[in-house]
Every structure is written in structure tokens, then in C-alpha cells.
Amino acid sequence: MTSSFQFRKLEDLIARDPKLLFTLASYIAIVAIYLNLNVKLLAIGIVFFALYFSINGTFLARAFFEREDVFFRLMFGVLLLIMLLSFVGWLVMLIYNLDVPLFILTLFIVSTFSSLSNKRKKHKNAVW
Amino acid sequence: MPFGRQASNKLLRISEIFYIILTVISFYLLITSRTGEARTVWQVLHPAFMPTLFVTTSLLLAILFSSETTTPKMLLIIVHSILIHSFFPIIFPAGDNSGQQMVLGQTRRVFDNTILHGLSGWPRPTLQIFVVEMFKGMNLQAAISTIFARMFSTDIFHVHLFLVPVLWGTFIPIASFLTTKALGGDEKTSVLSSLLVSAFPYTTYFGAISIPNSLGFIFFFYSLHFMLKYLSSNNSRTSYFMLGFAFFSFLSHYLTGIISFSLLLLALTFKSYKSEKAASPMTAKASLAITFLLSASLLPFSFIYLRFLNPAYSTVFTLDKFYGLPYEEIVGLFLIGNLVYVFDIKAIILIAVGSAFAFLYMTYLLHKSKKSPAGEFRIRLLFLFSAFLIVLIDYRIMNLFMDRLPLSEDRLWVFRDFVAVPFVALAIYGVVSSAKAIVKVHCPWKISIASLKAISKINVLRILALLSTLIVIIPLILGGWITFSLSAAYPHFAPLQTTWYELEAVKYIEENTEEKYVVICDVWTIYAGEMIVGVKNPRAYYFGEKDPRGYNLSARMRRDPSPQVMIEAMNQTGTDTTVAYFIVTEPRLGVEEFNSIVSKTLQNSLPVYATFGNGKLYIFRLEK
Numbered sequence: 136m137t138s139s140f141q142f143r144k145l146e147d148l149i150a151r152d153p154k155l156l157f158t159l160a161s162y163i164a165i166v167a168i169y170l171n172l173n174v175k176l177l178a179i180g181i182v183f184f185a186l187y188f189s190i191n192g193t194f195l196a197r198a199f200f201e202r203e204d205v206f207f208r209l210m211f212g213v214l215l216l217i218m219l220l221s222f223v224g225w226l227v228m229l230i231y232n233l234d235v236p237l238f239i240l241t242l243f244i245v246s247t248f249s250s251l252s253n254k255r256k257k258h259k260n261a262v263w
Numbered sequence: 264m265p266f267g268r269q270a271s272n273k274l275l276r277i278s279e280i281f282y283i284i285l286t287v288i289s290f291y292l293l294i295t296s297r298t299g300e301a302r303t304v305w306q307v308l309h310p311a312f313m314p315t316l317f318v319t320t321s322l323l324l325a326i327l328f329s330s331e332t333t334t335p336k337m338l339l340i341i342v343h344s345i346l347i348h349s350f351f352p353i354i355f356p357a358g359d360n361s362g363q364q365m366v367l368g369q370t371r372r373v374f375d376n377t378i379l380h381g382l383s384g385w386p387r388p389t390l391q392i393f394v395v396e397m398f399k400g401m402n403l404q405a406a407i408s409t410i411f412a413r414m415f416s417t418d419i420f421h422v423h424l425f426l427v428p429v430l431w432g433t434f435i436p437i438a439s440f441l442t443t444k445a446l447g448g449d450e451k452t453s454v455l456s457s458l459l460v461s462a463f464p465y466t467t468y469f470g471a472i473s474i475p476n477s478l479g480f481i482f483f484f485y486s487l488h489f490m491l492k493y494l495s496s497n498n499s500r501t502s503y504f505m506l507g508f509a510f511f512s513f514l515s516h517y518l519t520g521i522i523s524f525s526l527l528l529l530a531l532t533f534k535s536y537k538s539e540k541a542a543s544p545m546t547a548k549a550s551l552a553i554t555f556l557l558s559a560s561l562l563p564f565s566f567i568y569l570r571f572l573n574p575a576y577s578t579v580f581t582l583d584k585f586y587g588l589p590y591e592e593i594v595g596l597f598l599i600g601n602l603v604y605v606f607d608i609k610a611i612i613l614i615a616v617g618s619a620f621a622f623l624y625m626t627y628l629l630h631k632s633k634k635s636p637a638g639e640f641r642i643r644l645l646f647l648f649s650a651f652l653i654v655l656i657d658y659r660i661m662n663l664f665m666d667r668l669p670l671s672e673d674r675l676w677v678f679r680d681f682v683a684v685p686f687v688a689l690a691i692y693g694v695v696s697s698a699k700a701i702v703k704v705h706c707p708w709k710i711s712i713a714s715l716k717a718i719s720k721i722n723v724l725r726i727l728a729l730l731s732t733l734i735v736i737i738p739l740i741l742g743g744w745i746t747f748s749l750s751a752a753y754p755h756f757a758p759l760q761t762t763w764y765e766l767e768a769v770k771y772i773e774e775n776t777e778e779k780y781v782v783i784c785d786v787w788t789i790y791a792g793e794m795i796v797g798v799k800n801p802r803a804y805y806f807g808e809k810d811p812r813g814y815n816l817s818a819r820m821r822r823d824p825s826p827q828v829m830i831e832a833m834n835q836t837g838t839d840t841t842v843a844y845f846i847v848t849e850p851r852l853g854v855e856e857f858n859s860i861v862s863k864t865l866q867n868s869l870p871v872y873a874t875f876g877n878g879k880l881y882i883f884r885l886e887k
Contacts, residue, residue: 171416180415187414199500206334210437214485217407217430218511224406225514229381229397233373233406238413 143205149190150197150253158250161190165242172235191246192216194253201256219245271330278326279335285319286342293346293353299763300850300876304350304753313746319343320458321742325734327454328695336454337440345432347461348470350753352424357761357794360787363473364761365808367423368793370405374412374419375797381405395572400475400516407478420794427477431470435460438484443685445491446647447640448692456688462745463617463680464610465673467752476674479519482512484681486523487650490530494537494646495639505530518670521565522657522678525558526650533646559653563660566668581666600662601673613751614676616744621683624690625651647682654679695737758787759850764876765791771873772844772882773803780804780842781832783816788846804836820845821856824864829885844872845883 149157164187171179196203196212203211223241224233231237292309301307323343327336351359358364372378382405383396396402404426412422436457443453460466469477486508492501509527513520532554539547569576585593595603602611625648632641654675661672769792772782781804782792792805799807806813812835819828829843845864849857864883865871872884 168414168416172413175416177415177417180417184411184414204333206337207437207441210434214434218482218507220410221403221407222511222514224410225381225403228373228402228406228409232376232379233409234376235413238410241410242414 146193146197146205146209149193152194152250152253155250157190157194158246161187161246161250162243164190165239165246168242169235169239187242187246188213188216191249194249195219198249198252198256216245216249219248275326275329275331278322278329279331279339282319282322282326282339283342285315285322286346289315289319289346293350296354297356298354299356300759301355302757302759303755304354305750305755307354308350313749316347316749317742317746320745321738323458324455324738324741327458328451328734328738333450333454337436337457340436340454340458341433343458344436344461344470345429347467347749348428348432349425350749351471352421352428355760356763356766357420357791358424359472360758360760360790361472361474363424363427364790364794365798366401366404366474367420368790368798369401370408370419370423371794371797372800373405374409375800377797377800391572395569398514398517400479400514403514404473404475404478408473423473425473427473428471430481431477434481435466435470435484438481438488439681439684441488442484442491442681443688445488446643446685446689448685448689452688452692453685455692456684458745459617459688459691459741460680460684462687462741462748463684464614464748464752465676466680467749469674469677471753476516476518476670479512479516480677480681482508482515483519483523483678486512487526487681490526491643491646493530494533494643517565518562518674521562522654522675525561525653528554528561529558529649529653530646533642533649537642555649555653558649559656559660562657563665566661566665569669576669577667578669579666580664582664583666584663596663597659600658609747610751613748617687618676618679618683620690621686622651624686628686628689647685651679651682654682691737691741761787761791761794762848762850762876762879764880765846765848766795768846768873768875768880768882769795771875776803776842778842778886779836779838779840780844781806781836781840782844782846783813783820783829783832784844784846785817785848785851786814787851788848789813801836801838804838804840806835821847821852821860824860824869824883825867826869826885829869830887833887841887843885845869845885847881849876849879 152158164183167183168180168187171183192209192212192215194212195215196208199215200208200211220241223244224238227233227237227241233241289312292312292315296304296307296309296312298307320343323339326339358367369382372382381397381402383393383399383402387393387396408419408423408426411426412419415422439460440453440457443456444450448456466480469480486505489501489505489508493505505527509520509523512523532551536547536551539550563580566576566578567580569578588596592603599611599615602614625644628644629641629648632638632644635641658672658675658679661668661675665672765788769782769788772780773796779802782788784792784805786808789805789808792803793808796803796805799805806816816828816832816835824845829845833840833843847857847860847864852860861881864881869883869885872882874881
């Protein structure tokens with residue numbers, strides 16, 4: 136029960152995104168993923184993949200599936216993130232190519248969209 | 264916390280830890296079964312794996328029936344699901360020898376940036392062909408695999424092979440849970456359904472291979488969930504998600520897309536039926552019937568209309584299949600489809616039992632819910648029953664009345680199974696609840712050793728029998744069903760899978776050749792080559808698996824291995840290729856033919872470039 140409570144607190148913190156801290160962390164993860172493409176270390180890839188997915192998955196989960204139970208909300212967020220990544224990647228690939236710079240652009244577009252969706256939701260729910 | 268509850272929680276934690284240990288052992292046994300040369304997983308699977316999996320699954324079922332909360336149960340099911348969908352990528356060095364290797368070959372082109380504007384490339388002969396090619400599911404899968412591989416900063420090979428097993432293992436149990444819940448099932452029933460989805464052999468097989476169709480199935484299942492929600496909700500977001508998932512299932516594969524849109528049409532009509540029924544019941548019923556027919560005909564007609572978009576498709580309606588067939592066989596085909604040709608009764612039972620059970624339970628529920636015809640549950644039930652019938656009808660049409668289909672109609676069984684799973688779970692849980700109720704009736708007081716003395720011997724036996732049924736026999740039966748359905752899910756007959764030495768050979772050529780080269784080989788080595796260098800790579804050219812030139816050159820080299828044929832191959836690549844390789848593999852040809860080809864090639868002064876697999880594979884090289 137305690138771990139579930141702590142998880143909810145973490146989720147709340149990410150969703151609040153104070154001073155765009157987590158959006159920034161997501162961008163840093165993208166830069167790290169880019170740099171790792173030269174180093175090619177799977178462990179680093181896994182760490183930043185997890186960071187990118189947990190931040191943006193939470194953003195999307197809170198923006199679109201707030202009424203769901205926490206576990207299903209997060210899973211929906213991750214699924215939606217995969218769908219967004221694949222859709223933007225698909226478009227980019229058809230327009231030109233999914234090479235490294237355009238792949239990084241794809242990550243940025245999806246991350247920005249997730250962050251904006253989360254912010255929009257927060258503004259909607261805000262009590263003035 | 265009362266002592267009884269504390270003890271029960273402790274027992275639950277011990278069971279969970281024991282389950283995790285058993286799962287780790289199962290993964291370990293699967294990894295130790297890994298081989299570089301086999302035809303089927305059954306040839307090499309560790310003898311302790313299936314018994315371990317049976318115990319693991321039964322234990323998981325016992326945990327599912329316990330008072331544990333939903334999230335840990337779902338996490339345990341996801342791990343189990345990933346385990347049973349990972350046989351191919353863990354056991355074989357290049358996954359299953361099938362379409363997934365071709366898809367990997369195509370995806371490799373995107374990953375290596377050797378193609379622009381998607382896998383269809385540009386320009387295409389006509390705009391229609393470009394549009395059809397653009398919406399081919401391979402494009403979406405190539406994008407997903409490439410993004411994941413770049414995020415992990417690893418090669419696309421393993422990312423592609425594990426893509427569907429991991430996504431399926433994670434998201435299909437959740438979709439099953441949500442669909443059962445949307446149908447009205449409680450948490451425990453929904454959790455049970457998320458495990459039972461693994462008891463259907465076709466769903467297990469399609470969850471184990473990384474092809475666009477499998478991705479489409481995942482999105483289809485979510486669209487089905489949102490359709491059920493849409494039937495009883497006025498939330499616009501539900502409609503958007505229903506449409507969004509249907510669109511994604513279309514982007515992934517047109518089969519899943521068309522079925523999603525058929526059911527979407529049906530869901531919309533059911534929704535309007537609800538509101539129109541009171542005003543004009545006849546019109547509402549007529550529109551339902553018309554939509555049902557339209558939805559059922561959408562898939563067969565879409566195959567016919569594909570030819571207008573791309574002349575490569577030539578599907579036709581036909582009655583040819585009935586000519587010469589005995590009457591009993593025709594009846595058999597109508598009743599059980601292609602299972603009529605499956606002679607293994609165990610396989611027939613495993614493939615058909617779940618859906619037959621679901622069909623019977625659906626019929627029972629429809630009969631039972633007659634009393635409240637306008638109830639939400641009945642509408643959802645009718646919708647799923649119609650979806651089930653549409654799949655059955657479409658299967659019969661494709662199986663009996665259509666020819667030259669671009670894919671096997673057996674894939675429709677996955678849709679049938681997705682619809683069936685919630686009903687199987689509801690039925691099983693109904694049985695369990697009835698048993699529990701009987702226990703309560705016969706034993707209205709708290710069971711304790713002291714109170715047992717007060718009950719008559721017969722009643723004690725009756726209670727113990729029911730309790731053992733609930734706690735032991737039901738998990739064992741269901742665990743056995745899920746475990747044994749794997750034997751129908753993974754094939755028992757298959758060609759030799761891509762061997763480690765075929766993979767090593769094509770990697771060796773790629774790493775040690777600076778010039779542009781072409782490889783003459785059999786179709787199995789073509790698959791291996793495509794996975795490493797991509798399909799029709801102008802620098803490292805393998806003739807496509809369907810390219811008649813490749814077959815022709817390979818056949819000529821086997822008949823009369825000469826430098827002229829290899830030079831001809833270099834001239835057919837369309838680039839300034841200066842090196843040609845010829846690969847022969849002993850297990851593919853047989854010892855006699857293999858030895859004969861090797862000696863003839865050496866006689867024709869083609870030098871051996873390298874050998875692999877202790878002389879089972881020879882590479883010959885010719886430079887212009």
C-alpha cells in the first residue's frame with residue numbers, strides 16, 4: 136500500500152511538471168539518446184528509454200485517461216506514447232526518411248505534444 | 264489486522280515469490296533450449312520446461328482466485344504472457360522462419376537509411392499504388408522498430424524479433440481485462456480473462472511473430488474495448504479513442520483495419536438502435552439487420568476491390584472449391600472450417616474448445632437477458648454476439664467461396680478468440696461462484712477444526728470436495744488447458760529454421776567485402792541475408808525471396824556451378840557489382856547433392872571462400 140501511495144505521489148509530481156522540470160528531463164533524455172547513438176551502449180539506451188517513457192507516458196496518461204485506475208492509466212499512457220511515436224515516425228518516414236536527425240525530431244515532437252497535453256489538462260482542471 | 268487475514272496475506276506473498284522463482288526458472292529453461300539448428304521448438308525444448316510452465320500457470324491461477332489486488336495480478340500475468348510468446352525469438356537464432364524475417368529485411372532498409380519515402384519508395388507507377396503501399400502495415404512496423412532500436416542504440420535485429428512478443432504480452436492481457444470489465448465482469452473475472460487469452464492457440468501464435476498483422480490485432484482489441492464502452496457512454500473521448508484505435512489497426516494491417524471498421528459500423532448502429540427502438544422498433548431492427556449484412560460483406564468485398572487499387576491482387580469469388588468434394592467434407596468445412604483437414608483430435612479440441620464454449624455461454628446469456636431487452640448488458644452482448652457471427656461468416660466466405668486471397672483466412676480466428684475470451688472467463692467464474700455459493704449453503708458457519716466436528720461426515724466430505732475443486736482442481740484444469748494449448752499454438756512440422764551458420768555466413772560476407780556484391784543461394788539463405796543487409800540492397804544484393812531470377816540462378820548453379828552464371832548474376836543487380844558469392848548448405852540439399860555440388864564447383868575452378876558449421880555450409884567467391 137505504501138509503495139502504491141509513493142508511486143501515486145511520483146505520478147502526481149511528474150504530472151504537475153513544476154517549472155517544466157520533467158519536460159526538460161525528457162528533452163535531456165532525448166539528447167542523451169542522441170549522444171548514445173555514437174557510444175552505442177545498450178545500458179545507457181535502456182535507462183534513457185525508461186526515463187523518456189515514464190515521463191511522457193505519465194503526461195499522456197494524466198491528460199487522456201485520468202479517470203482510469205493508476206495501473207491501467209499508466210499502461211494506456213505508454214500505449215498512447217507508442218502510438219504517437221509510431222505515427223509521427225511513420226509520417227516522417229513517408230515524407231522523407233527516418234534517419235538519426237529526423238528520429239530525434241520525432242522524439243522532440245512527441246515529447247512536446249505530451250507535455251502540452253498535460254499542461255492543457257492541468258489548466259482545464261485548475262480552480263481559478 | 265486479524266490473525267487469519269495476516270496468515271492469508273503471508274501465504275499469498277509466499278505464493279507470489281514462489282511464482283516469480285518458477286517464472287525465472289521457466290525463462291532459464293527456455294534460454295537453455297536455444298539452438299542454432301532445429302525445425303520446431305518442440306525438438307529442442309528443455310524436457311523440464313512444460314512441467315514447470317504447468318506448475319507456474321496453475322500457481323498463477325490460484326493467485327488470481329485469491330484476494331490479491333488487481334495490479335500485482337496483472338503484472339504477474341504480463342510476465343507469464345511475455346514468457347509464452349517468446350518461444351521463437353529465444354529458441355531460434357533468427358526467430359520463426361516466416362513472414363517476420365521478410366518484414367525484418369524490409370525494416371532493415373529503413374534502419375540503414377537505404378530507402379526514402381517509406382518501404383514503397385518513390386516514384387511509384389501510379390498514385391493508387393503509392394497510396395496502397397503507403398498504408399501497408401509494414402511501414403508502421405518499420406517506423407516502430409526503427410524508433411525503438413535507435414532509442415536503445417542497438418541493432419534492429421533483436422528489437423524486431425521481440426517487438427510483438429513484448430507488446431502483445433504486455434497489452435493484450437490488459438485489453439482482455441478491460442473488454443471483460445466493459446462487458447460487465449467484475450475485477451476477478453476480468454483478471455482471469457487476461458490470462459485465458461493465452462489459452463487460444465491462434466492468439467498465442469500471432470503474438471509470437473513480429474508481423475504487421477499481429478500489431479494490428481493489438482490495436483483491434485483496444486478498438487473493441489472502446490466500442491463496448493461507446494455503447495453505454497456519451498463521452499466524446501470514448502468515440503475518439505474508438506476511432507483512433509480502429510485507424511491504427513488499419514495502419515498496422517488492412518485485415519485488422521477492415522474488421523475494425525466493420526465492427527465500428529455495427530457499434531454505431533447498435534447505439535442508434537438503442538435510441539430509435541422506442542420510437543420505431545421495426546426501422547431500428549431493419550437498420551441493424553442491414554448493417555449486420557454490410558459489416559459481414561465488407562471484408563470479402565474489400566479483397567475484391569483491392570485489384571482496382573493494385574493490379575497485383577487478383578482475388579475472386581468462386582464455387583470451384585465445391586467441385587469434386589464429397590458431401591460430408593462440404594458439411595465439415597461449413598461446420599468446423601479447415602479443422603476438417605486437421606487429423607490430430609487434440610489440436611482440434613484445443614483450437615475449438617474455447618470459442619465453442621464461449622458461443623454456448625453467449626447463447627445462454629442472450630436467452631437469460633431476454634427479460635430486460637433494453638438493458639445495457641444485453642446491447643453489449645448482442646453487439647459481441649454479432650461480431651462473433653460476422654467473423655464466422657467471413658471465415659466461411661473466404662474459405663469456401665473465394666480464391667487467390669492475399670492471406671490465409673485462418674487469421675480471422677484471432678478476432679473470434681478475442682471476442683470469445685471474456686465469455687469463457689465469465690462462464691468459468693460463474694461456475695466458481697456457484698461452487699462457492701454451494702459451500703456457503705452447506706457450511707453457513709465459519710469453518711474451523713472445532714466446528715468440523717459438529718458437521719456430519721457426508722457434509723464434511725461434500726465441503727472438502729467443493730473446496731478442493733475451488734482451490735486445487737480448477738487452477739489445475741485451467742493451468743493444464745493454457746499449457747497444453749501451446750502444443751497447438753507452436754507448429755510441430757516446419758522447415759529447418761534459419762541456422763546459426765547461415766547467419767554467420769551472411770554476416771561474414773558483409774563484414775569482409777568492400778566491393779558491391781551479389782549472393783546466389785537458396786531461399787533460406789536469402790531470408791538470412793535480408794535480415795542482415797536488407798531487401799535488395801544495391802551494395803549487398805540478395806535476390807528477393809519471390810524473385811524468379813534468384814531461383815533461376817540458384818537452380819543453374821546447383822545443376823552446373825560455373826563462373827558464367829556468377830558473372831550473369833553480377834550483371835542482373837543493376838549496379839556495378841564486381842563480386843559474386845555462391846552459398847550451398849548441406850541440411851537444405853541433403854548430403855549427396857551437397858557433396859556433388861561442392862565437388863563440381865571446385866572442378867570448375869571456383870575457390871572456396873569460407874566454410875561454416877563444421878563444413879555444413881560452403882561459400883564460393885568470384886571476382887570480376
